Structures are given as structure tokens and as C-alpha cells.
Amino acid sequence: MYPESRRADVVEDLHGHKIADPYRWLEDPDSDETRDWVRRQNEFSSAVLAKLPAREWFHQAMSAIVSRPRAGVPAYKAGWYFVSRNDGTKAQDTLYVAESLEELLAGGRVLIDPNELSEDGTDSLSSYSVSDDGRYVVYGISESGSDWNRLQLVDLTTGDELDDKITETKFSAATWLPDSSSYLYLYYPTTGLAEGTDTSKLSGAQLKLHRVGTPQADDELVLEFPENPQLVMFPKVSDDDRYVVVHIAEGTAHSNRLWFYPITTVNGRSSLGEPVKTIDEPVAETTFVRMAGGRAILSTDLDAPRRRLVSCLITDGPVVFEQVVPEGESQLQFALGAGDGLVTVSLDDALPVVELHALDGSNSRRIDVAGGALVGINAKPGVDEVFVGLSSLTAPVEASVVSATTGEVRRLPELVPTTSTDFVPPEITVTRASAPSKDGTPVPYFLVTRADLDYAEPRPTLLYGYGGFKVPLVPDYRPGWSAWLAAGGVLVLANLRGGGEFGSEWYDAGRLDRKQNVFDDFIGVAEELQRTGVTTAAQLAIHGRSNGGLLVGAVMTQRPELFAAALPCVGVMDLLRFHKFTIGAAWASDYGRPDDEADFRTALAYSPLHNLEPGTSYPPTLVMTADHDDRVVPLHSHKFTAALQHAQAGDNPVIARIEVDAGHGMGKPLAMVASEWADLLAFAAGYTGLRPTEA
Incomplete structure (x- = not known):
């Protein structure tokens, strides 16, 4: 019964x-x-x-199986190296930091340990963002698997938490502005709602600017669409620090708008100008990759179902694209600025392929990394190191560092803690x-x-x-x-x-x-x-x-x-x-x-x-x-x-x-x-x- x-x-x-x-x-x-x-x-x-x-x-x-030691994909941010690790005995992965890759491989220093935040291990690290001057980290914590996060500010040098918190955000990490004392995040106003409120009728996401040391109540509203609460915004600062690029989409739709907010920094304080609405009609999925001189390189599926890379001037539309990397037989998944050029990840019959390209799309080279899925890729314009992590059906992450200049690959097995487990994954076909x-x-x-x-x-x-x-x-x-x-x-x-x-x-x-x-x-x-x-x-x-x-x-x-x-x-x-x-x-x-x-x-x-x-x-x-x-x-x-x-x-x-x-x-x-x-x-x-x- x-x-x-x-x-x-x-x-x-x-x-x-x-x-x-x-x-x-x-x-x-x-x-x-x-x-x-x-x-x-x-x-x-x-x-x-x-x-x-x-x-x-x-x-x-x-x-x-879950007790197997593991590590994530390293990242280089503002002069520091980061990686998550777990020796298999902790409920949650711990974030480590070091001043060099070799120091990180040797162990590094614990920066954020979510295991100390709750007795039952249900608080988890959802994001972390580093200020451009390498002074601060803002990290996000999810409680009991909730989409709602709180953001906490930490001094990167000392590891001390500072009295600066954001308590109402979701689907958002902090996006630092060039002044390293302010950042953008998504705010969803819910405080004071009556019990039983139909949450589908809420006013939608608000893009807000928070200045370190000020209360969340004083944060500046940058962008909202009260007439359409399903519109969401995803900001990214261009690699030349000239623009905040905002991707605007309706819910989970893939077609989007692309607005460029000019950044002005005066006396150590960044502010945003009026947006340049380079793409204001959501007819395709278009994402910002990096700057190339005065042009923006974008990834788009406009006239290219498997996506391609193009460039354009940052002006109010209509936009005119110039081709950088044409559509191929494989599905283009990601593109990032790396060193003096670009790195792309494509799916060839649902398997990942990593390639390097010059900034104009020439000199394309396939990188010698293999796996069933891309776990993470961390790259930055002007930085030669590209960190790539791939998984297989029976192994969580194999991390490598790739030279954006030469394409040389170095595997990083020493990232993983050396404690052992009794489980040996089976050989598979x-x-x-x-x-x-x-x-x-x-x-x-x-x-x-x-x-x-x-x-x-x-x-x-x-x-x-x-x-x-x-x-x-x-x-x-x-x-x-x-x-x-x-x-x-x-x-x-x-x-x-x-x-x-x-x-x-x-x-x-x-x-x-x-x-x-x-x-x-x-x-x-x-x-x-x-x-x-x-x-x-x-x-x-x-x-x-x-x-x-x-x-x-x-x-x-x-x-x-x-x-x-x-x-x-x-x-x-x-x-x-x-x-x-x-x-x-x-x-x-x-x-x-x-x-x-x-x-x-x-x-x-x-x-x-x-x-x-x-x-x-x-x-x-x-x-x-x-x-x-x-x-x-x-x-x-x-x-x-x-x-x-x-x-x-x-x-x-x-x-x-x-x-x-x-x-x-x-x-x-x-x-x-x-x-x-x-x-x-x-x-x-x-x-x-x-x-x-x-x-």
C-alpha cells in the first residue's frame, strides 16, 4: 500500500x-x-x-568512488594562481591560491574552505572573482544547493574576510571594474513579498554596481527591464578595460542583444557611460570574445548554425561583421582570448577539440589534449598560459597548461592530492x-x-x-x-x-x-x-x-x-x-x-x-x-x-x-x-x- x-x-x-x-x-x-x-x-x-x-x-x-582525490582546472587571475582540490575526505572542494604555478603544484595556500561554513557540509562555493589589482576576491556561497547566493569579500593577501557582503543574488558572479573597488552583479528584488506571491510576476533581474565598503542598499542600478521580467543580463569587462559588455537574453533563449557600456576611470573610481547598442535585435546567439584593436571579436550563429568567429566595430547598429574564423563541420562551443590570439573549443561528433588561432583567424593549430568533455578552460589575452581540463567517463579531470604561443602541452597530474582509494575504475570500450x-x-x-x-x-x-x-x-x-x-x-x-x-x-x-x-x-x-x-x-x-x-x-x-x-x-x-x-x-x-x-x-x-x-x-x-x-x-x-x-x-x-x-x-x-x-x-x-x- x-x-x-x-x-x-x-x-x-x-x-x-x-x-x-x-x-x-x-x-x-x-x-x-x-x-x-x-x-x-x-x-x-x-x-x-x-x-x-x-x-x-x-x-x-x-x-x-567519491573518495578518490581530485583537483579542478587551474586559473591565472591578476598575478595569482588558483585551483580547487579535495583529498576525498571533505564534503566540499577547497580553493587554494599561490603566487606561481610551481607553488600551486606544490600545494599552495588555502583561501576558501566551504567545509568550515556549515556543520553538515551543505554550503558550497559557487563562484569567485578577483579584482584587477589582485587585492580582493569576491566569492559566492550557496546554502543547501539553492540558486540564491551570498557574496563575501576577502583580502587575497591575508585571507581575511572583510565586512562587505551581498545577500540577494543568483545566477551571477561578481564582475570587477578596472578600479578594483567596485563590481557588478545581478540583483533580484524579493524582500518584503507577501506570502504566496506568484514569483513569475516578480520584477526581473537588475544589473547593479556595488562599491566596496558601502551597504548593498546603496548599490547603483545600471540596467533593468521592468516591462519584461524574463530578460537577464550577463556582464563582462573587455580585456582592454574600455567596456562592460552586457549580453541580454530572454530567459533561456539563446538569441541575445549585445550592449557595450564605456568605462571611465577618474581618480581611481570607475563609472559607466550610456550603452552603445551594437546588437539590439535578438536574432542570433552572439557572445563577446575579446578586443582586437578597435574591433570586437564575437562568436555567433548568425548565418552559421555551428557558429563562427567574426569582428565588428562598436557602434550603434546596424552591425557589419567581418569573418575571423569561418563556420566548420564541428559545433563551436567556446572561444576565448589567449595570449596574442584566440583559443576555441569545438565538438566533433560530441567530442571536444581544442584549437589555437592567430587574432585574425589564421595559423589554426589543434592542441594535443583529449577527453570526453571539457571541464574548464581558463585563458586571458596577454597571458601565454592556457589551462585546460578534460574529463572522461571514468576520470573527473585531467588538467594541462598549454602555451598560447607554441601550443606546447604540459600535463599537471601533480595537482591531485596523493592520498589513495580502494576503487580502480574499470577499463571500458x-x-x-x-x-x-x-x-x-x-x-x-x-x-x-x-x-x-x-x-x-x-x-x-x-x-x-x-x-x-x-x-x-x-x-x-x-x-x-x-x-x-x-x-x-x-x-x-x-x-x-x-x-x-x-x-x-x-x-x-x-x-x-x-x-x-x-x-x-x-x-x-x-x-x-x-x-x-x-x-x-x-x-x-x-x-x-x-x-x-x-x-x-x-x-x-x-x-x-x-x-x-x-x-x-x-x-x-x-x-x-x-x-x-x-x-x-x-x-x-x-x-x-x-x-x-x-x-x-x-x-x-x-x-x-x-x-x-x-x-x-x-x-x-x-x-x-x-x-x-x-x-x-x-x-x-x-x-x-x-x-x-x-x-x-x-x-x-x-x-x-x-x-x-x-x-x-x-x-x-x-x-x-x-x-x-x-x-x-x-x-x-x-x-x-x-x-x-x-x-
């Missing part, structure tokens, strides 16, 4: 449709009834998870393949297996996907992959339309009224895996997070017989009300606007919550969310769990694992990461027939 979920008589008329919403009371996370429901669901899921035969094996494996979607479109995927096993017979398989927001899915490191592969399972990563692997056209084919293509792509891969004998319907588990949680929810309601287990995590499950909570309205780029009748009809056709049919046998399902997720709020998972438990026919369990004091995913302490992955993999193993001890 499932925990009781009260069904209320709530019905809305939306565009002529009577929409029942019996679990709307679960939208209030702070009510006593919701809290009691969460408690009872966790008790129920704990009892189910405790009976899984592989749970202890996966808990031990995951504890060993990665195969590239594709499957036909419903409309015949080839859908690429990575097929990953343990190198020493025989795959003549079908095996338990975990299929993972995302397919949205132009986010590329690449063979990157996730702690659970090593454990699943070590246990003898097959891992499949599907490159679905809606992602960012193959350019703007691939993305556009999987959003708005074409969103069903994403689900058809995922189903096509699942059918191909069964057709080719990789696995069977009784051995196939599907997994996805956030937009990928929506993916899992949609395909399990459309084709429940195709899967042995479903693992939707922090998913967007109510496509008719997502826009009414926190930043949900910003997702209109992919999901449309439910207040528009055409978008409503599209969303209703695939919304997981609204496509559950009572009396249907759905696969065993583990729904995962967190009580402090303020991005995809937990009501999505709560309502879907209650509705699925009500609809479920047969004995396949439907359980909800609701993490306490955690958010959407970032910043979780290591023990929490290990426990979540262990339960997820044990559930997948239990219902696909994977037996780790027999592999």
Missing part, C-alpha cells in the same frame, strides 16, 4: 480544457500536510530500497552508433561497455538522455557511471535533438512544437538497443535529470512497455504550471508559454503529469528530487509521484526519494552524492537483473 495522497477536487478550465489538479496542495513545500507527505514517502521508499540485493555493493562502490528516430532522423549515441566482458547476450543497460536548451550531452564524468560499468552494466548516452551537439538546427528541431522529436529520438535509441541485441525491454532502465527528468517522464507514459525501470530526477513534470514557480517562466524558449493556447496544446500532449492513465502498468519508477530545489521546484516530482502511484496497475513499485537540505544538484556534499547514486543504481540493477557480484 502506497502512502496516502489526498485527492482534492481542483479543476481548471484552460483554453476550453477541463484540467484536474488533485494534488495541487503539494505545491506548498512548507505546509504541514506536504511535509508529512514527504516524510511518509521517504519512509516508504527507504523500506523498498533496503530490500534491493545490490544496494550494499553500490553503496560501498560509490563511497570509494566506447562505441559510436546511431538509431533511426520515428521520422527517420539518425540519432547518434555512445555505447559504453566494460572491456573484459562478453556481450554476446543482452545485458542490463542504463540509457541516459537530456535533449534540451541547446545543452550538449557528451561522454563526461559522472560518479555513477564507473559503478554501473564496474558492476557489469551497459551504459548508453543518447544525443537527442534539442541538445547542443550539432548546431542551432539540431537544437531547433527539438523544442517548442517540435519537442516530441526528443521523445521519439529516445524511444528510437531504446528500440535500436533491443533490435540489435544489446539489451531487452526487461533489462533496460532509463535515466535523466531536470529536462532529462521530463524526458523520462514523457517516454515512460508514451511507451511504458519498453522499459524495465524509470529513473526521473528533478524533472519538469507539470508542463501546464511550470511557468508559475521560481524561474520556470524563463524556460519558454523550449517549452513555450502555457498561457498561449497553441503552446498549451503542445505541452498538454506530452506533459508527464497529465498523460498518466489509471489502470496502466508502468515500469518500476524511482522519482528523485530535493526539498531545497528552487530551480525545478519539488512540486513537479511530488505531484507526479502521487499521480503515478494512483494510476499504477500491477506490482511494479513507484517510490520517491526526496533529499533533505539539497537543491537541484550542484554543491552537494560527497556523502550525499554517493548515497543518491547508490540508491539510483541499486534500483536500476534490481529491476534490470544486474548482479554486480556475478559480473
Whole structure:
């Protein structure tokens, strides 16, 4: 018997449709009834998870995996070198600083240790920014995985915290101005709101200027769009200190405006002039890279679905582009100024390629670094050192320093602490393949297996996907992959339309009224895996997070017989009300606007919550969310769990694992990461027939 979920008589008329919403009371996370429901669901899921035969094996494996020592990607900023490290015993990574790279490799000095900020290890470092004179660092702290951050000022030389804080910001790091005594950040006015306020109606982000030593209440307003609260701003100071370049986009849309604010610094005080609106019509995705004389080098997908580099004069439009690096066969991901030229990262069939270019785009050279995903790249005009970090499916980061002048690569294994762990990742084989979607479109995927096993017979398989927001899915490191592969399972990563692997056209084919293509792509891969004998319907588990949680929810309601287990995590499950909570309205780029009748009809056709049919046998399902997720709020998972438990026919369990004091995913302490992955993999193993001890 499932925990009781009260069904209320709530019905809305939306565009002529009577929409029942019996679990709307679960939208209030702070009510006593919701809290009691969460408690009872966790008790129920704990009892189910405790009976899984592989749970202890996966808990031990995951504890060993997250205990592996690791380091991040170094960065050079204002005469200092920085890197994050963890010897595997700390809940959160610690930020180290040194005056030279060799000193950093030898250990460096602890600058910020988030582990000292909370007893349970749930406070995490979200950002850090260094003033141009190397005197100050502003760092951001997230509590319990929240998108809301507080900014704290630190003296870089002494490490002492100064009495200067920003308490209301999110989706923002500090952007220092050249005077090294002021910085920009995003402010979201929420103080004083009445309880129950519809947060989708809030005034939007405000770009503010904070001067060190003054209270946040005195900060100067630089830019806001009260007529459109979904517009967000991302500032960057040009490398010649002449401009603050502001990228302006609507929510998660990729097309943007580009405004240049002239900077004037007089008597050690920087101020901003009126903006030069070089791009004021959001017809393409265009980002600032660096200055080249009096011209700005930009990355754009205008007339180039896979992006190219161009240059232009900084004038009020219309803008005229001159080509610097033409569009290639690969998808251009990033471009940065490096030394006297440029460094780019492209995706070649979803694998990263790093190249150096002269400032005019000539003399292009591919750099000898390899991996499944780019973890980070830190470069700066006028600085020869380019720091690159790449991961693989079983290794978190391999960092290198590259000369922007010669292209010489130096690996930096000494960054990683030398303490050991018992876990040795398995040798793996990665195969590239594709499957036909419903409309015949080839859908690429990575097929990953343990190198020493025989795959003549079908095996338990975990299929993972995302397919949205132009986010590329690449063979990157996730702690659970090593454990699943070590246990003898097959891992499949599907490159679905809606992602960012193959350019703007691939993305556009999987959003708005074409969103069903994403689900058809995922189903096509699942059918191909069964057709080719990789696995069977009784051995196939599907997994996805956030937009990928929506993916899992949609395909399990459309084709429940195709899967042995479903693992939707922090998913967007109510496509008719997502826009009414926190930043949900910003997702209109992919999901449309439910207040528009055409978008409503599209969303209703695939919304997981609204496509559950009572009396249907759905696969065993583990729904995962967190009580402090303020991005995809937990009501999505709560309502879907209650509705699925009500609809479920047969004995396949439907359980909800609701993490306490955690958010959407970032910043979780290591023990929490290990426990979540262990339960997820044990559930997948239990219902696909994977037996780790027999592999």
C-alpha cells in the first residue's frame, strides 16, 4: 500500500480544457500536510530500497568512488594562481591560491574552505572573482544547493574576510571594474513579498554596481527591464578595460542583444557611460570574445548554425561583421582570448577539440589534449598560459597548461592530492552508433561497455538522455557511471535533438512544437538497443535529470512497455504550471508559454503529469528530487509521484526519494552524492537483473 495522497477536487478550465489538479496542495513545500507527505514517502521508499540485493555493493562502490582525490582546472587571475582540490575526505572542494604555478603544484595556500561554513557540509562555493589589482576576491556561497547566493569579500593577501557582503543574488558572479573597488552583479528584488506571491510576476533581474565598503542598499542600478521580467543580463569587462559588455537574453533563449557600456576611470573610481547598442535585435546567439584593436571579436550563429568567429566595430547598429574564423563541420562551443590570439573549443561528433588561432583567424593549430568533455578552460589575452581540463567517463579531470604561443602541452597530474582509494575504475570500450528516430532522423549515441566482458547476450543497460536548451550531452564524468560499468552494466548516452551537439538546427528541431522529436529520438535509441541485441525491454532502465527528468517522464507514459525501470530526477513534470514557480517562466524558449493556447496544446500532449492513465502498468519508477530545489521546484516530482502511484496497475513499485537540505544538484556534499547514486543504481540493477557480484 502506497502512502496516502489526498485527492482534492481542483479543476481548471484552460483554453476550453477541463484540467484536474488533485494534488495541487503539494505545491506548498512548507505546509504541514506536504511535509508529512514527504516524510511518509521517504519512509516508504527507504523500506523498498533496503530490500534491493545490490544496494550494499553500490553503496560501498560509490563511497570509494567519491573518495578518490581530485583537483579542478587551474586559473591565472591578476598575478595569482588558483585551483580547487579535495583529498576525498571533505564534503566540499577547497580553493587554494599561490603566487606561481610551481607553488600551486606544490600545494599552495588555502583561501576558501566551504567545509568550515556549515556543520553538515551543505554550503558550497559557487563562484569567485578577483579584482584587477589582485587585492580582493569576491566569492559566492550557496546554502543547501539553492540558486540564491551570498557574496563575501576577502583580502587575497591575508585571507581575511572583510565586512562587505551581498545577500540577494543568483545566477551571477561578481564582475570587477578596472578600479578594483567596485563590481557588478545581478540583483533580484524579493524582500518584503507577501506570502504566496506568484514569483513569475516578480520584477526581473537588475544589473547593479556595488562599491566596496558601502551597504548593498546603496548599490547603483545600471540596467533593468521592468516591462519584461524574463530578460537577464550577463556582464563582462573587455580585456582592454574600455567596456562592460552586457549580453541580454530572454530567459533561456539563446538569441541575445549585445550592449557595450564605456568605462571611465577618474581618480581611481570607475563609472559607466550610456550603452552603445551594437546588437539590439535578438536574432542570433552572439557572445563577446575579446578586443582586437578597435574591433570586437564575437562568436555567433548568425548565418552559421555551428557558429563562427567574426569582428565588428562598436557602434550603434546596424552591425557589419567581418569573418575571423569561418563556420566548420564541428559545433563551436567556446572561444576565448589567449595570449596574442584566440583559443576555441569545438565538438566533433560530441567530442571536444581544442584549437589555437592567430587574432585574425589564421595559423589554426589543434592542441594535443583529449577527453570526453571539457571541464574548464581558463585563458586571458596577454597571458601565454592556457589551462585546460578534460574529463572522461571514468576520470573527473585531467588538467594541462598549454602555451598560447607554441601550443606546447604540459600535463599537471601533480595537482591531485596523493592520498589513495580502494576503487580502480574499470577499463571500458566506447562505441559510436546511431538509431533511426520515428521520422527517420539518425540519432547518434555512445555505447559504453566494460572491456573484459562478453556481450554476446543482452545485458542490463542504463540509457541516459537530456535533449534540451541547446545543452550538449557528451561522454563526461559522472560518479555513477564507473559503478554501473564496474558492476557489469551497459551504459548508453543518447544525443537527442534539442541538445547542443550539432548546431542551432539540431537544437531547433527539438523544442517548442517540435519537442516530441526528443521523445521519439529516445524511444528510437531504446528500440535500436533491443533490435540489435544489446539489451531487452526487461533489462533496460532509463535515466535523466531536470529536462532529462521530463524526458523520462514523457517516454515512460508514451511507451511504458519498453522499459524495465524509470529513473526521473528533478524533472519538469507539470508542463501546464511550470511557468508559475521560481524561474520556470524563463524556460519558454523550449517549452513555450502555457498561457498561449497553441503552446498549451503542445505541452498538454506530452506533459508527464497529465498523460498518466489509471489502470496502466508502468515500469518500476524511482522519482528523485530535493526539498531545497528552487530551480525545478519539488512540486513537479511530488505531484507526479502521487499521480503515478494512483494510476499504477500491477506490482511494479513507484517510490520517491526526496533529499533533505539539497537543491537541484550542484554543491552537494560527497556523502550525499554517493548515497543518491547508490540508491539510483541499486534500483536500476534490481529491476534490470544486474548482479554486480556475478559480473
